[in-house]
Amino acid sequence: MTRLLLDTHAFLWWLAGDERLSTDARQAISEELDPIFVSAASVWEIATKHRLGKLPAASAIVGDLAGVIESQGFVGLPITIRHGETAGALPGPHRDPFDRMLIAQALLDDLVLVSNEQAFGAYGARVLW
Secondary structure: OOOOEEEEHHHHHHHHHOOOOOOHHHHHHHHHHOOEEEEHHHHHHHHHHOOOOOOOOHHHHHHHHHHHHHOOEEEEEOOOOHHHHHHOOHHHEEEEEEEHHHHHHHHHHHHHHEOOOHHHHHHEEEEEE
């Protein structure tokens, strides 16, 4: 059983049919029988970056991200206290709070991160790209 957790860019690229999503990632998402998760951290990141004008393309989805996640057959992954503790305690210089949360969720919930982020593997997270 391989349960996937989509990094924010992987989720957005999947929705857009963007060629930057790797062939392996696209195939895994389209063929996965187990739940595919999108973290509340990704929803927070999309909403924040859209509000700041850094993600104008998200305007069509930002008002109903829960509905978009559900329409794709994905499952929203809440952030728990344990996720927060683990994300906050992760060592190293990686400063992106959204990435740190995704790493913590992948580690604690035994999920494979669908991401092109090289730094994730250094934390022991399993990554598919």
